[in-house]
Amino acid sequence: MTAAPSGPSRSRRERPAKPALTRAGIIATAVALLRAEGLQKVTMRRLAQELDTGPASLYVYVANTAELHAAVLDELLGTVDLAPVHAGGDWRERILAVLTSYTAVLFDHPSLARSALLARPRGEHYLQLLEGLLSLLDEGGVPPGQAAWGVDVLLQHATATAAEHAGRDDEADQADWDAVARAVREVDASHPHLAAIGEDLLSGSPPERLTWGFRVLLNGIAYTPRTAKEKP
Amino acid sequence: MTAAPSGPSRSRRERPAKPALTRAGIIATAVALLRAEGLQKVTMRRLAQELDTGPASLYVYVANTAELHAAVLDELLGTVDLAPVHAGGDWRERILAVLTSYTAVLFDHPSLARSALLARPRGEHYLQLLEGLLSLLDEGGVPPGQAAWGVDVLLQHATATAAEHAGRDDEADQADWDAVARAVREVDASHPHLAAIGEDLLSGSPPERLTWGFRVLLNGIAYTPRTAKEKP
DNA sequence: ACCTGAACACCGTTCAAGT
DNA sequence: ACCTGAACACCGTTCAAGT
Numbered sequence: 001m002t003a004a005p006s007g008p009s010r011s012r013r014e015r016p017a018k019p020a021l022t023r024a025g026i027i028a029t030a031v032a033l034l035r036a037e038g039l040q041k042v043t044m045r046r047l048a049q050e051l052d053t054g055p056a057s058l059y060v061y062v063a064n065t066a067e068l069h070a071a072v073l074d075e076l077l078g079t080v081d082l083a084p085v086h087a088g089g090d091w092r093e094r095i096l097a098v099l100t101s102y103t104a105v106l107f108d109h110p111s112l113a114r115s116a117l118l119a120r121p122r123g124e125h126y127l128q129l130l131e132g133l134l135s136l137l138d139e140g141g142v143p144p145g146q147a148a149w150g151v152d153v154l155l156q157h158a159t160a161t162a163a164e165h166a167g168r169d170d171e172a173d174q175a176d177w178d179a180v181a182r183a184v185r186e187v188d189a190s191h192p193h194l195a196a197i198g199e200d201l202l203s204g205s206p207p208e209r210l211t212w213g214f215r216v217l218l219n220g221i222a223y224t225p226r227t228a229k230e231k232p
Numbered sequence: 233m234t235a236a237p238s239g240p241s242r243s244r245r246e247r248p249a250k251p252a253l254t255r256a257g258i259i260a261t262a263v264a265l266l267r268a269e270g271l272q273k274v275t276m277r278r279l280a281q282e283l284d285t286g287p288a289s290l291y292v293y294v295a296n297t298a299e300l301h302a303a304v305l306d307e308l309l310g311t312v313d314l315a316p317v318h319a320g321g322d323w324r325e326r327i328l329a330v331l332t333s334y335t336a337v338l339f340d341h342p343s344l345a346r347s348a349l350l351a352r353p354r355g356e357h358y359l360q361l362l363e364g365l366l367s368l369l370d371e372g373g374v375p376p377g378q379a380a381w382g383v384d385v386l387l388q389h390a391t392a393t394a395a396e397h398a399g400r401d402d403e404a405d406q407a408d409w410d411a412v413a414r415a416v417r418e419v420d421a422s423h424p425h426l427a428a429i430g431e432d433l434l435s436g437s438p439p440e441r442l443t444w445g446f447r448v449l450l451n452g453i454a455y456t457p458r459t460a461k462e463k464p
Numbered sequence: 465a466c467c468t469g470a471a472c473a474c475c476g477t478t479c480a481a482g483t
Numbered sequence: 484a485c486c487t488g489a490a491c492a493c494c495g496t497t498c499a500a501g502t
Contacts, residue, residue: 021466021467043493043494043495044494044495044496045493045494045495046493046494053467053468054467054468054469054470055495055496056467056468056469056470056496056497056498057466057467057468059496059497060465060466060467064495064496065494065495065496114346114349114350117346117349117392117395117396118346118395118396120396122415127415127419127423127426128423130423130426130433131419131422131423131424131425131426134425134426134429135425138425144428144429144432145432147429148429148432148433148435149436149441149444149445150448151433152433152441153389153445153448156389156392156393156396157385157388157389157392159392160349160388160389160391160392160395161388163349163350163392164349164350164352164388183354183359187359187363190363191359191360191362191363192363193363193366193367193370194359194362194363194366196376197366197376197379197380200376200377200380201362201380201383201384203380204381204458209381209384212381212456212458213381213385215452215456216382216385216449216452216453216456217448217449217452218452219451219452219455219456220447220448220449220450220451220452220453221448221452223451223455224444224447224448224451226436226444253485253486275474275475275476276475276476276477277474277475277476278474278475285486285487286486286487286488286489287475287476287477288477288478288479288486288487288488288489289485289486289487291477291478292484292485292486296476296477297475297476297477
């Protein structure tokens with residue numbers, strides 16, 4: 001080995017000195033690409049280009065595109081604020097805070113929410129989130145069986161709500177609202193209940209509706225037994 | 233015009249006598265293609281091939297792929313069984329029947345459920361479904377404001393649950409279950425609540441969990457006011 | 465063992481040109 | 484007005500061949 005003593009500073013001029021491929025490096029680059037250009041650009045081909053290699057090389061470390069996106073999601077879930085789990089105060093407000101933090105992460109990347117709906121997450125950060133939610137439901141006295149199924153429904157509500165926002169801008173929202181409002185106005189006779197409810201169908205801001213949904217679920221989960229059909 | 237009297241039986245041998253392009257014809261072909269080969273084959277190019285034309289021709293009738301999929305979905309929603317809306321008996325059981333019928337349609341085509349999550353449906357069949365659900369919630373004495381926001385959450389639960397099943401077979405489900413079960417077993421010390429709940433996290437059949445989710449929502453919607461934060 | 469170039473089999477959408 | 488061929492700018496994944 002005749003390398004210079006002062007580290008591996010080879011003479012070929014590469015901008016960031018092309019690093020060796022590793023799974024961690026690939027995923028880190030994928031996260032950066034997500035932040036910079038959105039999930040639709042996190043493709044095998046584009047990612048390979050970013051890493052200065054060919055797409056085939058990535059398949060040594062990543063099984064396919066779905067697995068890549070799942071890994072990126074778990075990375076992002078590391079930023080969910082779990083502090084409320086061990087804080088004091090009303091357990092309902094604290095679980096709401098955790099769920100809102102989770103939703104905020106997905107709202108920033110709605111296309112990831114979409115992929116979370118398909119490939120059920122099971123990374124380490126996701127397990128930590130589950131643990132936090134279960135701990136709070138336990139503190140609230142929710143029966144374990146209901147808590148076990150309940151966390152799933154809570155996270156599904158958050159994920160689906162975020163996914164719904166994928167690829168929509170204010171303009172699209174406005175067009176949507178107009179279209180439904182027009183439809184509701186036009187169906188007066190044949191759809192009396194729809195007409196009666198009218199624009200209330202679309203009222204409220206997304207956060208208001210999201211939070212109401214969480215409260216609906218928390219109440220329902222706490223009071224709906226798994227086995228029987230009785231009302232609470 | 234020197235055509236033979238007996239109709240437009242031109243001499244060129246075309247198998248089903250290539251019909252003129254219409255929006256209805258395009259969507260009907262798309263539905264047939266969906267039923268035969270799944271949504272992943274309902275692409276502009278493949279659909280054009282099926283209609284014996286080029287992809288560009290479709291853009292006269294359909295704005296883009298998303299709009300095409302939305303139209304296909306509304307067509308499918310025509311098969312949802314709305315009979316329970318005007319039947320007798322417990323309103324809870326009847327609304328459960330309608331929601332289950334809706335979910336069954338999406339379970340047959342989970343990839344459509346995925347697209348329903350993105351482009352909020354607003355076709356005629358969807359409006360009829362909304363009307364039926366609102367009518368039943370009204371019959372059950374659910375306050376209008378809660379019903380208006382509630383239908384959304386109920387349909388979202390159904391849609392997201394169906395979407396989750398996209399592209400999974402029994403083998404994938406089993407692998408998933410094994411992976412989570414293993415993960416739960418391994419995190420004993422650091423995730424005590426998760427470990428305590430254990431395999432109950434994944435217990436129950438999909439229909440059992442779906443129905444429990446609907447009951448949770450119905451209870452929550454009926455008893456959770458929109459404005460205040462009080463528990464019911 | 466890891467990495468690669470090249471290929472296979474596809475996509476959505478646009479546009480100038482035809483009828 | 485409607486329809487088309489051809490092009491542009493991409494995809495995921497596999498595989499034989501190299502190091």
